[in-house]
Amino acid sequence: MQNARNKVCGRCGSINLISDRSLGGKIVCVNCGSSYIKTKSIINSGNKKFYYILVILFVIFLVVIV
Numbered sequence: 001m002q003n004a005r006n007k008v009c010g011r012c013g014s015i016n017l018i019s020d021r022s023l024g025g026k027i028v029c030v031n032c033g034s035s036y037i038k039t040k041s042i043i044n045s046g047n048k049k050f051y052y053i054l055v056i057l058f059v060i061f062l063v064v065i066v
């Protein structure tokens with residue numbers, strides 16, 4: 001197994017990915033054959049960043065009111 005556990009297909013969202021040696025080890029989706037792969041950790045950090053921004057906005061909102 002390749003180290004593709006934390007990756008998902010950016011097209012269909014499938015986690016069934018395979019590293020194709022004929023494409024130079026490029027990771028492709030088994031379901032739709034797409035090579036557009038997203039990393040789950042990027043999605044998670046994006047959500048964290050969004051949450052962080054929300055908290056900052058909430059604090060600024062409180063400061064403005066008080």
Ligand SMILES: [Zn+2]
Pocket residue numbers: 009010011012013014029030031032033034
């Ligand atoms: Zn796919």
